[in-house]
Amino acid sequence: MTGDTKAIKDHAALADAFNADEPRVNWHDETLWFIRQKRDKAAHTIPDWEQLRETASRIKHNVLSNLHDYLLQFESNAKANGIIVHWAADAAEHNQIVHAILQKHKVDRIVKSKSMLTEECHLNDYLAENGIEVIDTDLGERIVQLAKEPPSHIVLPCIHKKKEEIGDLFHEHLGTPAGMADPQVLTEAARQHLRETFLTRRAALTGVNFAIAETGEFVICTNEGNADMGAHLADVHIACMGIEKLIPKREHLGVFLRLLARSATGQPITTYSSHFKKPREGHELHLVLVDNGRSTQLGRENFRNSLKCIRCGACMNTCPVYRRSGGHSYHTAVAGPIGSILAPNLDMKKNADLPFASTLCGSCSNVCPVKIDIHDQLYKWRQVIVKEGYADKKKRLGMKAMTQAFASPTTFQLAGKAGRWFMRNVPFVVNNNLNPWYKQREMPAPPKESFGEWYQKNRKKTDE
Amino acid sequence: MSSRDSILAAVARNQPELLPLQEVPSFASEEANLGEKFSTVAVSIGSKVFRVQSIEEAKQILLKEHSGARRVISVFPEFADVAEASPVSDTDPHTLADVDLAVLPAQLGVAENAALWVTDAQLPLRVLPFICQNLALVVPQQNIIPLMHHAYDVIGAQEYGFGTFIAGPSKTADIEQSLVLGAHGARTLSVFILV
Numbered sequence: 301m302t303g304d305t306k307a308i309k310d311h312a313a314l315a316d317a318f319n320a321d322e323p324r325v326n327w328h329d330e331t332l333w334f335i336r337q338k339r340d341k342a343a344h345t346i347p348d349w350e351q352l353r354e355t356a357s358r359i360k361h362n363v364l365s366n367l368h369d370y371l372l373q374f375e376s377n378a379k380a381n382g383i384i385v386h387w388a389a390d391a392a393e394h395n396q397i398v399h400a401i402l403q404k405h406k407v408d409r410i411v412k413s414k415s416m417l418t419e420e421c422h423l424n425d426y427l428a429e430n431g432i433e434v435i436d437t438d439l440g441e442r443i444v445q446l447a448k449e450p451p452s453h454i455v456l457p458c459i460h461k462k463k464e465e466i467g468d469l470f471h472e473h474l475g476t477p478a479g480m481a482d483p484q485v486l487t488e489a490a491r492q493h494l495r496e497t498f499l500t501r502r503a504a505l506t507g508v509n510f511a512i513a514e515t516g517e518f519v520i521c522t523n524e525g526n527a528d529m530g531a532h533l534a535d536v537h538i539a540c541m542g543i544e545k546l547i548p549k550r551e552h553l554g555v556f557l558r559l560l561a562r563s564a565t566g567q568p569i570t571t572y573s574s575h576f577k578k579p580r581e582g583h584e585l586h587l588v589l590v591d592n593g594r595s596t597q598l599g600r601e602n603f604r605n606s607l608k609c610i611r612c613g614a615c616m617n618t619c620p621v622y623r624r625s626g627g628h629s630y631h632t633a634v635a636g637p638i639g640s641i642l643a644p645n646l647d648m649k650k651n652a653d654l655p656f657a658s659t660l661c662g663s664c665s666n667v668c669p670v671k672i673d674i675h676d677q678l679y680k681w682r683q684v685i686v687k688e689g690y691a692d693k694k695k696r697l698g699m700k701a702m703t704q705a706f707a708s709p710t711t712f713q714l715a716g717k718a719g720r721w722f723m724r725n726v727p728f729v730v731n732n733n734l735n736p737w738y739k740q741r742e743m744p745a746p747p748k749e750s751f752g753e754w755y756q757k758n759r760k761k762t763d764e
Numbered sequence: 765m766s767s768r769d770s771i772l773a774a775v776a777r778n779q780p781e782l783l784p785l786q787e788v789p790s791f792a793s794e795e796a797n798l799g800e801k802f803s804t805v806a807v808s809i810g811s812k813v814f815r816v817q818s819i820e821e822a823k824q825i826l827l828k829e830h831s832g833a834r835r836v837i838s839v840f841p842e843f844a845d846v847a848e849a850s851p852v853s854d855t856d857p858h859t860l861a862d863v864d865l866a867v868l869p870a871q872l873g874v875a876e877n878a879a880l881w882v883t884d885a886q887l888p889l890r891v892l893p894f895i896c897q898n899l900a901l902v903v904p905q906q907n908i909i910p911l912m913h914h915a916y917d918v919i920g921a922q923e924y925g926f927g928t929f930i931a932g933p934s935k936t937a938d939i940e941q942s943l944v945l946g947a948h949g950a951r952t953l954s955v956f957i958l959v
């Protein structure tokens with residue numbers, strides 16, 4: 301996945317590979333659309349939904365504008381609670397800190413619950429190189445780990461996998477009968493296998509959903525209970541979080557916990573929302589605060605709002621490009637619309653293609669529970685990337701046309717030759733009327749044809 | 765400079781001008797019957813709900829529902845003849861791996877999402893409600909409140925080392941979005957509303 305040679309495939313090439321199997325693409329598309337619909341149903345049961353989003357957005361704006369003080373407040377309260385606080389400037393330092401804690405305790409096998417931050421830092425690879433075995437305990441993450449793949453979605457790590465494939469993996473690794481693909485049976489097999497693991501590991505690593513400046517505690521949300529099983533059984537609990545996960549007060553959880561699961565999967569709340577304030581008597585609780593580019597993003601006026609993200613995944617479920625190209629086509633830990641804003645901040649050259657993997661339809665911004673202007677930011681990244689010279693030639697020309705088109709909707713609508721050229725060269729931008737002038741629509745109908753067909757049709761139109 | 769100081773310096777340099785923190789508006793619910801709302805949501809997320817007059821009544825129901833349970837832990841004295849009393853706090857949590865049923869009180873129930881609030885004031889060991897095969901929580905009807913905001917009105921200043929909202933049995937839909945109850949935590953959750 302890593303390396304900076306130009307051999308890395310870009311989003312379009314990876315999407316093509318994903319699109320080789322058309323029924324599968326349709327299935328992927330429909331599954332995510334189904335989750336998006338569940339989100340809608342859940343949101344519509346809350347009359348105050350829009351006010352909740354607005355409130356959450358404002359709290360996050362305040363956090364970003366006062367992050368320095370909140371970090372200090374959080375640190376001092378967490379320390380007073382008995383939590384050992386570490387600071388990591390980048391992924392490498394994060395990995396070293398975790399490794400050092402494990403070395404100190406002479407631990408060489410750990411359990412880990414879902415943490416996109418550790419994916420971002422490639423912690424598993426680093427620990428493996430240092431002789432430490434990591435077992436992911438979220439079922440979806442365990443499945444992709446057995447398949448030696450990264451998660452393809454931040455909430456639904458193996459959403460790209462068919463149950464038969466999971467059955468094969470479990471047959472090979474967990475000894476389930478060949479051909480067994482019943483989710484109930486497979487989940488039970490994973491439960492047995494991971495229970496044994498929970499009971500024998502002395503260190504547990506978890507992510508963090510929210511950290512509270514006022515109290516120095518942090519909150520982890522899961523449906524499976526895997527974070528709790530790991531943390532409460534282990535001698536050492538290490539929690540890792542990006543510095544943007546802070547919220548000012550405990551009462552603000554009332555706002556965020558109402559939004560998170562409803563936006564993610566349509567559930568009214570996750571099964572467990574666990575608040576860790578103090579370590580268990582006689583045990584160590586470590587918390588690693590990680591920057592890894594976040595303070596830089598905070599300084600980018602046009603993109604700092606991306607740090608409001610609470611990682612619900614709604615923008616992916618609704619995105620017509622994500623649904624039809626799959627999470628792996630984004631070649632970055634966090635896929636989809638939000639990932640395409642976060643990734644160029646870390647490496648503009650390597651991720652120059654991602655802001656172009658969008659129709660700019662605006663559906664992501666409309667579902668985002670903290671009201672991030674996702675599609676506007678994608679558009680702004682395109683401009684930066686072109687200006688900095690990171691776009692390939694095709695996109696550079698495309699950008700010129702796009703800039704013109706966006707400058708004048710009339711030109712865009714009446715565009716004859718230019719418009720056709722535009723569609724030929726920047727196919728993501730115009731199709732099915734998906735363009736920035738359609739913002740008022742909550743969501744365009746899910747495209748019925750495959751990514752390839754969809755792409756081809758638009759190419760053909762240009763030749764008519 | 766330490767990473768701590770350099771991160772803090774970069775944040776201070778790059779954060780925008782202060783935007784004031786506003787009060788959270790007071791959200792209200794029009795729900796007239798909180799117990800009913802709670803029950804409907806609880807059932808929809810896989811819990812079983814029973815309205816009972818006494819702990820004794822809850823006990824009889826549980827004995828029937830979980831007749832096969834061998835190891836039962838309950839903090840309620842009414843269970844003394846069928847269950848172990850709650851373990852002392854320095855018990856090795858691993859020794860709870862074979863608990864079939866744990867019966868615990870919850871402080872609060874939230875009608876909008878059927879979440880129940882439990883802290884270490886109710887938990888002899890943090891791992892207990894997760895590691896047991898089946899969990900039962902008892903909540904007084906008058907402690908069912910409408911929304912999460914109301915829950916935090918109550919617990920916003922509460923002191924605890926660990927607290928958790930539990931909403932339903934542990935579950936996953938990671939395999940092709942098929943819902944399976946009983947991922948890593950309790951396979952079932954029985955909620956007793958004490959009226």
Ligand code: SF4
Nearest residue numbers: 609610612613615668
């Ligand atoms: S950007 Fe918004 S919608 Fe997307 S994952 Fe983050 S919070 Fe959810």
